[in-house]
Structures are given as C-alpha cells and as structure tokens.
Amino acid sequence: MTDQMRRITLARRPQGMPVPQDFALDTAPLPNPAEGEVLVAVEWLSLDPYMRGRMDDVRSYAPSVGLGEVMTGQGTGRVLASRAPGFAAGDQVTGITGWASHAVLPAPGLRKLDAGLPPSTALGVLGMPGFTAWTGLREYGRPKAGETLVVGAATGPVGSLVGQLARAAGLRTVAVAGGPEKCRLATETFGFDAAIDHRAHDDASSLRKALAQAAPDGVDIYWENVGGKTLEAVLPLMNTHGRIPVCGTIAWYGGADGAQDRLPMAWRAILVKRLHVHGFIIFDHWQHFPEFLADMAPKVAAGEIAFLEDVADGLENAPEAFIGLLQGRNRGKQLVRV
Amino acid sequence: MTDQMRRITLARRPQGMPVPQDFALDTAPLPNPAEGEVLVAVEWLSLDPYMRGRMDDVRSYAPSVGLGEVMTGQGTGRVLASRAPGFAAGDQVTGITGWASHAVLPAPGLRKLDAGLPPSTALGVLGMPGFTAWTGLREYGRPKAGETLVVGAATGPVGSLVGQLARAAGLRTVAVAGGPEKCRLATETFGFDAAIDHRAHDDASSLRKALAQAAPDGVDIYWENVGGKTLEAVLPLMNTHGRIPVCGTIAWYGGADGAQDRLPMAWRAILVKRLHVHGFIIFDHWQHFPEFLADMAPKVAAGEIAFLEDVADGLENAPEAFIGLLQGRNRGKQLVRV
Known part of the structure; x- marks a missing residue:
C-alpha cells in the first residue's frame, strides 16, 4: 500500500473557460484517519458543471475552492482503513472525496453503496x-x-x-x-x-x-x-x-x-438564490374576489387602509392622463371623472 | 337625457410611448339596452398600465383593441335604464364600460356597488x-x-x-x-x-x-x-x-x-405567460434522497432507466475531462476512473 496520494489542486482562478494550466497535479503524504474517520481509496470521481462556480472567488451557494486546495467533488471508492463504527475495510462507499486518489472522511459524510449496482451509478443516475x-x-x-x-x-x-x-x-x-x-x-x-x-x-x-x-x-x-x-x-x-x-x-x-x-x-x-419568480395576471384569480372584498372593504371603510386617487376631469382628458400614467406622472390610482 | 354618447377610440397603434394622436374622441348614438342588458352613465373611468398592451397588435393575455374601437377599461356609473332583473335605474354599478360616457352592458358583467363606500374605490383599492x-x-x-x-x-x-x-x-x-x-x-x-x-x-x-x-x-x-x-x-x-x-x-x-x-x-x-420560474439547488432537498433512491434504484437495477457514462482514465486526465464537460464534449455522465 502506497504512503502517498495524488491530488489535483486549483492552481489559479480561470478567466472564462478553464484551461489545463488552472489545475496542478501533486502528491502528498497519505493521511491517517482519526477517531470517527475512514480512509478511502477513490475509484470513481464525478465531474459536474457546478464545479466551475467553485473555481471563482465569488459568493455563490457554496464556498469557493481556495488556491492550492484540492478541487472539490464527489467520488466512490473502497475503504482501506476505518476508525468509525459501521465501516470496514473493503466497503464500497461514496462521499466528497475531492479530485484525489485517496481521502480521509468523517463517517457521517459517507454512504455505503448497494452491492447490487455498479458503484459509478452513485455519481450519476442514482446520485x-x-x-x-x-x-x-x-x-x-x-x-x-x-x-x-x-x-x-x-x-x-x-x-x-x-x-x-x-x-x-x-x-x-x-x-x-x-x-x-x-x-x-x-x-x-x-x-x-x-x-x-x-x-x-x-x-x-x-x-x-x-x-x-x-x-x-x-x-x-x-x-x-x-x-x-x-x-x-x-x-x-x-x-x-x-x-x-x-x-x-x-x-x-x-x-x-x-x-x-x-x-x-x-x-x-x-x-x-433559489428564487421563485411567478408571473401572474389577476384575471386568472377572479374566483377569490369576494374573499378579497370581504377582507378589505371593512378596512377601507374604517380608514385603516390609505389610498390615493389622481383625478383627471372629463373624458376628453383620458388620453393625456393615460400617457402621464405610463410616464409615472400620477401619484396614486389614476381615474377619469367622465 | 342626451341621445348621444362620447367615446375615445384607438386611432392608430402607438410606437413606443403613446401620444395624443393615437387616440380619437368621437360621438355615437346612445344605444338601447336589449333584453338582459343595462344602460349605464359612466361617472368614473379607471386608467391602468395594462391598457398599453391592449393598444398593440400582438398576442398577449387578452385581445387587442381594434383600430377605431373604443379603448377598453373598467368604469363605474349609474344605471339609466335596465332590462335585466336585479338592476334598476339609479343603481351604482361597475363593469367594463370602456373609455366612454355611456355603455350598454350585459347584466352578468356588472356588479352593484356598496352604497357605503365611494364608487371610485371599486376601481382602485377595492378593485x-x-x-x-x-x-x-x-x-x-x-x-x-x-x-x-x-x-x-x-x-x-x-x-x-x-x-x-x-x-x-x-x-x-x-x-x-x-x-x-x-x-x-x-x-x-x-x-x-x-x-x-x-x-x-x-x-x-x-x-x-x-x-x-x-x-x-x-x-x-x-x-x-x-x-x-x-x-x-x-x-x-x-x-x-x-x-x-x-x-x-x-x-x-x-x-x-x-x-x-x-x-x-x-x-x-x-x-x-404566467410562468413559474424556480431556481433550485439540489443540496436544499437532501432529506428526500432516500425516497429518490427507493423509487429509482430498483428501476435502474431492472434496466428500465437508460444512462450513459463517459469515462476518463486516470486522475491526471480530470482537468481535460472537466474542460470537455463545460464545452459539451461529453455525451453522458462524466466520470474519472481514478
């Protein structure tokens, strides 16, 4: 068993599309698992588009990879040594191994794989x-x-x-x-x-x-x-x-x-930001109008709701008032007193 | 009582922001209500931004106003003559009157207003x-x-x-x-x-x-x-x-x-189109992973789900494979056999 591991690190931050020089291959001493940890020999590594975002130094939904750090990623592999209950040498597992030949991972970050399926499926169709x-x-x-x-x-x-x-x-x-x-x-x-x-x-x-x-x-x-x-x-x-x-x-x-x-x-x-953007047109919701009126009319009658009306006098002034509305010249609800 | 009504029609389709020449003011004989219809003297007309869309000859969520037709819009007014049960002369009502001094409307398109509130609120805060x-x-x-x-x-x-x-x-x-x-x-x-x-x-x-x-x-x-x-x-x-x-x-x-x-x-x-656009990040949903696996793993094991894997051999080839992934060179799930 080797006492060295190979790793691919982020050598520099890419400008646009990454190039090979943005990555570096190095070796490092094989770490020993501490109590509660497992040493895994990585067999399969998943490459996913989201990793491009991790190479940038901008706030996203997950932290960036630091310069010189191992590229992040999920892998599968065999347990070489375990100091965690529930995992034994030889077990097939998956976890965030990074782009590396070996990884020491805490047991809660590992999942044992179903022996009846190819381990690589844990990174794709079943991952x-x-x-x-x-x-x-x-x-x-x-x-x-x-x-x-x-x-x-x-x-x-x-x-x-x-x-x-x-x-x-x-x-x-x-x-x-x-x-x-x-x-x-x-x-x-x-x-x-x-x-x-x-x-x-x-x-x-x-x-x-x-x-x-x-x-x-x-x-x-x-x-x-x-x-x-x-x-x-x-x-x-x-x-x-x-x-x-x-x-x-x-x-x-x-x-x-x-x-x-x-x-x-x-x-x-x-x-x-996981935003939820909903276009809506009020005419689709008209069945709730009586409920709206029952809720709001007493509040308006009681003076609890403020509202403003801009009044244009005379039907003939409707076009000017409408143009003003589109230009933001009105302050409140634009009406025409016909 | 007059036998003429005044109306504002769409004279031409606006280019960008409407100008007064896009509208025309004319008069027309006052129509008589047919059975089931009501003649309304419009007192308040609502101007709303959505009307700008109706002036264009493009498919939107509602039909365009035709050239020469009365501009669409909601109004309130008093019933002058009714041939519909439930409505009597003097009732305050609201409906799609258009930009006009009078309108003949079918009873189902009219709503009687609460006498305790100013009619104009039916076009704004309560409309x-x-x-x-x-x-x-x-x-x-x-x-x-x-x-x-x-x-x-x-x-x-x-x-x-x-x-x-x-x-x-x-x-x-x-x-x-x-x-x-x-x-x-x-x-x-x-x-x-x-x-x-x-x-x-x-x-x-x-x-x-x-x-x-x-x-x-x-x-x-x-x-x-x-x-x-x-x-x-x-x-x-x-x-x-x-x-x-x-x-x-x-x-x-x-x-x-x-x-x-x-x-x-x-x-x-x-x-x-009233679209619902949802950004999502799968890491927020991890609690459902066991349910996913219970649903899909048997289907994958039974060969009912097709999947493709693209394999790069050797950790040292991960950067090239990743660049290829971002450029769309892979066909299926991109893996590295470490």
Whole structure:
C-alpha cells in the first residue's frame, strides 16, 4: 500500500473557460484517519458543471475552492482503513472525496453503496444528477400527461433522466443537444420524442422555428440546464402557466454574452438564490374576489387602509392622463371623472 | 337625457410611448339596452398600465383593441335604464364600460356597488389593483414576519397596498418611487419604512447601493411592477429562497432598452405567460434522497432507466475531462476512473 496520494489542486482562478494550466497535479503524504474517520481509496470521481462556480472567488451557494486546495467533488471508492463504527475495510462507499486518489472522511459524510449496482451509478443516475432531475421535475416541473417538456443538455445525466421521467408521466419530450450523435442518443437511447441539434442553428430565431415544429402544442415545462440561445428560443414558445425549473446555465459559465445583456445576470441570480419568480395576471384569480372584498372593504371603510386617487376631469382628458400614467406622472390610482 | 354618447377610440397603434394622436374622441348614438342588458352613465373611468398592451397588435393575455374601437377599461356609473332583473335605474354599478360616457352592458358583467363606500374605490383599492396586490402577495409573495419587501411604483394603487399589507404582516417595507414627493407619500401616507427615489440614481449600481442601505438584511420579496433599472438593482440583493411576483414591467412598456438586452423579453414572457420560474439547488432537498433512491434504484437495477457514462482514465486526465464537460464534449455522465 502506497504512503502517498495524488491530488489535483486549483492552481489559479480561470478567466472564462478553464484551461489545463488552472489545475496542478501533486502528491502528498497519505493521511491517517482519526477517531470517527475512514480512509478511502477513490475509484470513481464525478465531474459536474457546478464545479466551475467553485473555481471563482465569488459568493455563490457554496464556498469557493481556495488556491492550492484540492478541487472539490464527489467520488466512490473502497475503504482501506476505518476508525468509525459501521465501516470496514473493503466497503464500497461514496462521499466528497475531492479530485484525489485517496481521502480521509468523517463517517457521517459517507454512504455505503448497494452491492447490487455498479458503484459509478452513485455519481450519476442514482446520485446527485439523478436526484436533481427527480426532485426538480416533481417539485417545480409538476408534469401533467399530455403536456410538452423541452430540456437542454438532454443527453447529460440530469437531462436524460428528466426526459425519461417526463415521458413516463405521459408528456411529449423534446431534447436540445449539441451535434447529430447526441441527438441520435436522445431519441434512440433516452426515448425523447424529438431532438434538435442546437449547433445546426446559428441564432435563437432559427432554433425557435425548429423547436416550434417539434413542440406543436407549445412548451409547458422548459427544464433549464443551459441558458443562452436555447432559453431565448424557448421563452416565446412557453404556454400559459408554464414552469421553468432553473437547474443550470452552462452556456453562460464561461462568462456572459455581453455587458448589454442582463438576462445572464438575472438567470444566475434566480438559480443561485433559489428564487421563485411567478408571473401572474389577476384575471386568472377572479374566483377569490369576494374573499378579497370581504377582507378589505371593512378596512377601507374604517380608514385603516390609505389610498390615493389622481383625478383627471372629463373624458376628453383620458388620453393625456393615460400617457402621464405610463410616464409615472400620477401619484396614486389614476381615474377619469367622465 | 342626451341621445348621444362620447367615446375615445384607438386611432392608430402607438410606437413606443403613446401620444395624443393615437387616440380619437368621437360621438355615437346612445344605444338601447336589449333584453338582459343595462344602460349605464359612466361617472368614473379607471386608467391602468395594462391598457398599453391592449393598444398593440400582438398576442398577449387578452385581445387587442381594434383600430377605431373604443379603448377598453373598467368604469363605474349609474344605471339609466335596465332590462335585466336585479338592476334598476339609479343603481351604482361597475363593469367594463370602456373609455366612454355611456355603455350598454350585459347584466352578468356588472356588479352593484356598496352604497357605503365611494364608487371610485371599486376601481382602485377595492378593485382590480387592490385585488392584484392582495392576491399576488398572498399567493406568490408569501410574506413572513421579519422579512424585507421591496416594491417599485410604490405609491401606485398596487404598490401602495402591497406595502401596507406587507407591513401589517410584520415585514420591513422599502418603496422605490420617482421623485421626492412620491417618496414622502410612500413613508408618510403609506407607512413604508424607507423610500428610495430612483430618479436620483442614474444607473442600477447606484440605485443598488441605496437599496442595500435601506434593506440591510437583504430582500426576501421583490414585488415587480416596473422592470428596468429597479429590477437590475434589486436582483443581486435578493436573499436565498426569495420570491418575485411579476405583476408589471412598466419601465419597458414603451419599448425595450436595447436589442442586446434579452431581460425585457424574458420578463415579459414570465408575466404574460404566467410562468413559474424556480431556481433550485439540489443540496436544499437532501432529506428526500432516500425516497429518490427507493423509487429509482430498483428501476435502474431492472434496466428500465437508460444512462450513459463517459469515462476518463486516470486522475491526471480530470482537468481535460472537466474542460470537455463545460464545452459539451461529453455525451453522458462524466466520470474519472481514478
């Protein structure tokens, strides 16, 4: 058994797309597990898009990797030595090993793997990406049979499961993927009803035409993995009351498309802050109007609610008052005394 | 009693901000109510920002006003003649009268007003704008005591009620309004804890600094009435799990800020289509992981779920594989066999 471990560290912070020189490979003495810890020989390491964010020195939903520190990541491996109850040498486990050949981890951060399944599945279809697809579709996608779902990065571990789960729920599923091979995989391996090659479309407008053909009844769920051109193409195709689980914006991870475009900033804020953005039109809610009136009319009558009215006199002055309203010239509710 | 009515019609479709020449004032013979209809003398007409959208010839959540047609809108008035049971001459009613001195309306589209309140309140605080504030805050804002709410157009009929309802629910409320007089109204009349004059800030970054001071614990609910600079200023201040009810984007009603900026298009789609956009991070949902595994592991074991793995051999090849992942070179789940 070696007494050295190999590790990949963050050598410098990338500018846009990472390059090999942003990483360094080094060796370090193999650490010994303390009480309650386990030494693991890493066999499989997961690479995931979220790691790009950890390489930046900006506040996100998780701490950055420090310069010179081992890149973060989940792995699987065999236990070499255990000082924790419940784990023994030879056990197959998964945990946040980092990009390294070995890791010493506290027992609560480890999970033993089902011996009946390949360990690598714990990093993909039965791991964080699979769980992401399952949770986001159930919680935020809320699929209904007969609806249409579009997903970008459709052959990736999240997108491919989103598509299969949605299809099993009775939805028409449309994949967006890069290149003919991935499009073939999307339909043949993952069972998507249609697949669009975004590389065959130079701009969002052309991609939108292809998507509109593949989704003739519009789009009820757009699963957002990518942002960029695909988002721009899909948005005008969304049906009323559509849902957009925002899971990633990989098209923008290497930097935004231009300082004039505020969409990447907004979409990144929605993702990182887990925001819930709800468009709504009051006419959809009219059945609750009597409840509103029963609650508020007594308060208004009692003078407990302040309100302001701006009055324009005469129907002929309605256009000027309306223009003033759009320009913010009114202070309160704009009325016309006809 | 006159036998003529005055009406304001749409003379032409506006380019950006409407101008007086886009409207025309004409007269028409007073119509007679048919069976089931009521003739109303309009006394109050409501002007609302949504009307700008009806002037365009584009598909939105409601039909456009046709050229030469009476501008749409809600009014209140007195019944002059009724051929519908339940309505009598002299009743105060509200309905979609349009911009006109008189209207003949079917009885189901009319509501009798509470004689104890000024009729004009049926168009503002106790009408569509008030109902919008009440519904959107309850349904999509989901305020919790101790949180912070920011609202634009804060002295308008929607914003001013949003602020009062949120404050009554125990939130810190921050108004954004245009000019010192509206800011004074926001705090003195409507009880906002703070008010920011967006006109005193040339850009989003300056406005953001003022907002950050007024909302020292960040923003939990941003009530979106305006879009534009205010949205750009608020987004980075949002707290995790924040909510954004999108009710209007009046800053963009006169046209977007530039073709390079896709945010107005996206925000308008969210509003018009009533989309639900949910950012989410799977680490918040970990308590459901066992449920996921119980559901999916048997399906994976049975071969019912397809998955693809892309394997890079050797830890030293992790950086190249990661760069490839960000560039979309992988097909399925990217793994490293360490």
